[in-house]
Amino acid sequence: MMYQTYQNFAKFIDPIRWGAKEHNHVLDTYFDGFIPKSLLSVKAINEQVSLMGFTHSRPEFDIHSILDAEGIDRRVEETCATQTAFCNLLHFKKEGAVGEPKILLVTPMSGHFATLLKGTLKTLLKDHEVFITDWLNIREVPLIEGDFDFDSYVDHIIQFLHFIGEDTHLMAVCQPTVAALVATAILSEDKSDVVPASLILLAGPIDVRVNPTKVNQLANEKPISWFKQKLIANVPYQCAGKGRRVYPGVTQLIAFMNMNMQRHQDTFKKLYQLRLEGKHEEAQLIVDFYEEYFAVMDLSENFYLETVEKIFQKTELPKGVLECKGRIVNPRAIKKPFLLTIEGERDDICGIGQTLAAQDLCALLPAYRKSHHLQAGVGHYGVFNGKRWEKYIYPIVRNHIQSCI
Known part of the structure; x- marks a missing residue:
């Protein structure tokens, strides 16, 4: 009922947000971009109003060109390589690039869209051909398409590896590191031709008993029945997936925001001030962040609870x-892929050692096929995005992949 109430309220305020955004567009058009100082505060307030709300569709990747490793500006082609009812497998390839290593980048299904890894994707594209999982918002997937659970997630990874073919490098960020490890174990046990050439796991909860974080503790404070009773809701009737039982993305985002509400309030005040001072490039970085942050997707009941x-x-x-899929997962079956685990020193979501645990689980993988990197001074998101990712972590990923060829 609360989800339906939220949706009704959102439909009520959406025209107000749209009106504020259009008013700014009119001002920009009328004054040809040279807004009088007396109207800067009006524009700044309009911007705040237009941002005050959540969206439920994926922002665009907008990656049209990239500087490759040789400094050549190459056009990037984005296509949908294949799709299921729950996911599009997007393919990003540089024009004129031949024989580059192929990466399957598995994105989290944790309340935000695949564009959360846009920075990761752009960096990888310098030297690689990249396929990325673009999970659909399940509130827009009709009930007739069936359910989606943890096994479905693993099935998608396996299916996409078969589609891409041999010598693919499997890279997973945060939540899907578990599913990526499981998929690799199943393919290895089945002696499949599409066992990943390398398995790269970044900041994931392989073993949350190691250095538990506040997030881990919160997950253990209540029985699973509490999560089902308090956090699961029916998709509103306005959506294509009406009637589905989901964990609403908006519920999770509000919970996260409440943990740092003062910081968000201060950031919006800063945005307003930056607009008044004419520091538009710095202000736009804040806007871009919140447009992505406020784009939320739901998780199916079974996948979330499992x-x-x-x-x-x-x-x-x-x-x-x-x-x-009815069989015990056996990571000891993994003997071929080169394994790289990466963690952040200040990660408050996946504690130090939680991802490294994959090294011990793959007990029969030769030592020379295992590598680990702990990046100093970065939190969770810094492991796969930002300056340290680009300067320190990505070269390790790139060299790891090159060593497998």
Whole structure:
């Protein structure tokens, strides 16, 4: 009922937000970009109003060109390589690039869209051909398409690896590191031709018993029945997936914002002041962040509850009891891929050692095929985005992939 109430309210205020945005567009057009100082505050307020709300569709990637490793500006082609009812596999390739290593970048299904990894993708494109999972907002997937759970997630990774073909490098960020490891174990046990050439796991909850964070503790404070009763809702009737049981993305985002509400308030005050001072480039960085941050997607009930219970509460993978598609997952079957795990020193979501645990689980993988990097001074998002990712972490990823060729 609360989700439906939210949706009704959103439909009520959307025209107000749209009107504020259009008013700014009219001002820009009328004054040809040279806004009088007396109207800067009006524009700044309009911008704040237009940002005050959530969207439920993915922003565009808008990656049209990239400077490759040789400093050549190459056009980037984005296509949908294949799709399912729940995910589009997007393919990004530089014009004129031949024989570059192929990466399957698996994005989290954790309340935001694949564009959250836009910075990661842009960096990888310098030297690689990249496929990325573009998970659809399940509130727009009709019930007739069936359910989506943890097994479905793993199935998608396996299906996409088969589609891309041999010698693909599998890279997962945060939440899907578990599913990526599971998929690799299943393919290895089946002696498949599409076992990844390398497995790259960044800041993921492989074993949350190691250095538990506040996020891990919160997941264990309540029984799974509490999560089902308090956090699961029906998709509103206005959506294509009406009637689905989901964990609303807006619920998670509000919870995250409440943890740092003062910081968000201060940032919006700063945005207003920057507009008045004419520091538009700095202000636009804030706008770009919140347009992405406020774009939320829902998670299916089963996938969300299974993730909480299997990964965070029962820690089934490191205990050797995790089942997928009716079979026990056996990471010891992984003997071929080169494994790279990466963590951030200041990560307050996945503690130090949680991703490194994958090294121990892959016990029969030769030592020379295992690598680990702990990046000093970065938090969770800094592991896969930002200056340190580009300067320190990405070269390690690039060299790791090159060493597998």
